[in-house]
Amino acid sequence: MSRKLTKRSQQQIKALKPLLDEWVEHIEEPRYIDDDPVLFMHAFNDKEDQLLAGFFAATMAWGRRDIVIRKVRNFLDRMNNRPTEFITNFADRDAKYFEGFKHRTFKPVDMKWLVKILQSILLNYGSFEDFWTFCYQRATKNNRPMMSVFHEQFFAQQPEAPKRTRKHVSNADKKSSCKRLYLYLRWAIRKNSPVDLGIMDFMPASELYIPLDVHVARQARALGLLTRTYNDWWAVEELTEALQLLDPQDPAKYDYALFGLGVADDGIPEEYILNPEVL
Numbered sequence: 001m002s003r004k005l006t007k008r009s010q011q012q013i014k015a016l017k018p019l020l021d022e023w024v025e026h027i028e029e030p031r032y033i034d035d036d037p038v039l040f041m042h043a044f045n046d047k048e049d050q051l052l053a054g055f056f057a058a059t060m061a062w063g064r065r066d067i068v069i070r071k072v073r074n075f076l077d078r079m080n081n082r083p084t085e086f087i088t089n090f091a092d093r094d095a096k097y098f099e100g101f102k103h104r105t106f107k108p109v110d111m112k113w114l115v116k117i118l119q120s121i122l123l124n125y126g127s128f129e130d131f132w133t134f135c136y137q138r139a140t141k142n143n144r145p146m147m148s149v150f151h152e153q154f155f156a157q158q159p160e161a162p163k164r165t166r167k168h169v170s171n172a173d174k175k176s177s178c179k180r181l182y183l184y185l186r187w188a189i190r191k192n193s194p195v196d197l198g199i200m201d202f203m204p205a206s207e208l209y210i211p212l213d214v215h216v217a218r219q220a221r222a223l224g225l226l227t228r229t230y231n232d233w234w235a236v237e238e239l240t241e242a243l244q245l246l247d248p249q250d251p252a253k254y255d256y257a258l259f260g261l262g263v264a265d266d267g268i269p270e271e272y273i274l275n276p277e278v279l
Helices: 009-013 017-029 030-035 047-059 065-080 083-090 093-099 107-123 128-142 146-156 179-189 214-222 233-244 251-263
Strands: none
Touching: 017 251, 047 065, 047 083, 047 107, 047 128, 047 179, 065 093, 083 107, 083 179, 093 107, 107 128, 107 146, 128 146, 146 179, 179 251, 214 233, 214 251, 233 251
């Protein structure tokens, strides 16, 4: 159900490239790291620690960034800032370290099950990247959305995980935008970036979808990059298809531009706005 791009709409989108490239360059700088949950991937030297800390940071990236950072830091502190060691050696008695933890709808029981699932993944696949590789290959073979396979296989590790915990990991079969999972993959896949680490190699950056949230969607609609009303999986496909016209090898980089335009004092320059009603 992605948008059918006419020649005119393609020309309109391509006309945005100078503006969006300028904003990518302006926002995607090392200074961005300190105020974003991606900082937790940069805080570690070991690749597995980076991937696991980043997964928790992205999974909890819900709400104001300063609050997310505070909550993720608190959670990693509870693991003694050694996520791989803690998860590998986790036993049910260690759930006591999560007592009192809360972020949005995340509760101690959710953190316990997420850790148990990640422990099973490390045991069964050897590394988190190898698990992602398995999900990617299965999705490709069966022509399914990768995030549908990821959700399915993630919870297959611990089938007794409660329903409430399953809601914290997106599922493309439910038409979710999968924003936090694709945010995580942007961090882990994109290379040659001063922000994104590019430490996983199982898929190319050209196949990344845009991490769509309400703020990015608002700017995209104002620019005419997105026509769909709802912020669902179809909107992700539509917006990513439009951004691929600007850079088919790295469409997800424009997440920085849309974020930057959203927080800029002056917002989108008036001459680029096609749909002012959404702003």
